[in-house]
Amino acid sequence: MDLQDPRPRVLVTRRIFAPVLERLSASLSLDVHDSDQALSPEALRERLAGCDGAFVATTERIDAALLDACPRLRAVCSMAVGYNNIDLPACTARGVLVSNAPDVLTETTADFGFALLLATARRVTESEHFLRAGQWRTWSVDLFAGQDVHGATLGILGMGRIGQAVARRGVLGFGMKLVYHNRSRLPAQTEAALGARWVDKDTLLAEADHLVIVVPYTPETHHLVGAAELARMKPGATLVNIARGGVVDDAALAQALRDGPLAAAGLDVFEGEPSVHPGLLAASNVVLTPHIASASLRTRLAMAHLAADNLLAFFSGGTPPTALNREVLARPR
Template sequence: MADPRPRVWVSQPLFDDVVERLGQYFDLDMTAEVTRHTPSQLAARLAGADGALITLNERIGAAEIANAPRLRAIANVGVGYNNLDVDALSAAGILASNTPDVLTETTADLGFALLMAAARRITESERWLREGQWGQWSFRTMLGADIHGSTLGILGMGRIGQGIARRGALGFGMRVLYHNRSRLPEATEAEVGATYVDLDTLLAQADHLVLVLPYSAASHHIIDAAALAKMKPGATLVNIARGGIVDELALADALANGRLAAAGLDVFDGEPTVRPELLALRNVVLTPHIGSASQATRRAMVQLAVDNLTAALDKGPHAGRPPSAINADAVHAARAGAAFVGAKKTDDAKR
């Protein structure tokens, strides 16, 4: 009798025509409706799966995979993966992957859109208009900040940060400063029109500061009350990275007391919950984590995740070589160790 086909769980409705390509190789367990899975529900779904295609909504760690002996791969539809306990997955020999590169330009578009909307008070103006207040217009109504010719600061200078730098320098004639864990090559700096500075200089000189750095323990609340106090009075802050990078209570206070002029936020600490202190403010533009939300880009992300999962489960033209694995080396080591232990137990039993 033929071996049963590997089973793949798909955690959320995505693009059926793309996801169903997995059906060429696997039996699919597809979630029909948008679902907020509890930890116990995640564990139950993963228990019988060989692979899983998940989104940032699913947080998976040691507890969720404890009873999933068949699970070999998790494909995350997103470039960030702080929803995954990568160390736990690696120790269990489970390959994790993400979807970088395909969302770079779309996310940079959204970052710049938030910068412009916040600095020019777009959503605040629309709200004011819809409330019927235009009759109270004066020459100083809704004065915002210029973008052209101003100083753009970028914290985190990966692909998305570089995309934002190009938009600022080439499109709006901005002076672009950046800070990153490591300095870019001179040729790349020249290409994107950016100058490297230390963090304090970045905070002090940026008229508009955009956060694009990865989330980690080291970057948690890197923008706190002390950092906000170092920023130029009346500056604009944009966060398209992760919510935990910013102390949101400190940010709300800086916006409420006029220390900062405005903010644009696409990410939040504790998503999908947004702090009421931020919701109450008019000088903050809020979007629900839509950085990559264009039709073409979201489809490309799902396609890359499908390719990753197919290859991670040793199927398809790239079998064994997923395009964007996160922890391949650690998984190989864990699987080799497990194989060694299993062989030793067999050998000992024969003696």
């Protein structure tokens, strides 16, 4: 980054695609942290102090203390849909524009969520490890017998864009019965098209053969599914989490996988990731993936381009397409 460059200065906090950097560098002065390792909080604060904008991923914590140390900052644009790492009220109070990347990853994430459901229910990972270890000697009638998906009851906790996309795959592709819980019900027409039935959370837990969790992470949803909720699930049920780490109590989940009632779980997100609870690592009846639900090349590139769209629009005086706090746009930039 050229300190004499009069253009707005933007810190890119992770290695991203070259075409996106080329777009940004045409009108912005970039400081690129060209690494997959996150900056430490201290390094982030130091490098962001002289910047007007930030291009962030999912782990960089943008809070009030950081904002106070970086008074020049005017825009924080994330290539993720979730923004629990960004203190939105603090940004708004200081006139800092925040944007995320919704919509572009909906179908890709739903594909992966359903793949995780299938792998979990049919014990794909567990049986592959068995085979690779040379333990397959003969056939038996119950060798890795799992749970049926077709015709089973699909429970969805969080019926936003991604939840509805998962629901369509289950109902239209696998003839599943659908129950869901959300803060607000879907329109009657949407419910009718999916054969969806809204139920309270306890009923959802009790009826679902396969529970998929797709709620955003907030202080209110921290440990939304803990020991008490897991105990209400039916014996032999499976759980898939493609939401955020912290929505599920991982310690309680490890115990439910060990002692029941759950048959298996599929997890793409974890509390304190990239660290994973040792009880989950030790469990054979859990499918673990490293937060890759949106990881198709086309989708990840679209996510990065959308973050770039927001930055470029903001610094050119336009309207960022997915701003979360549009009220700051009325203030001088």
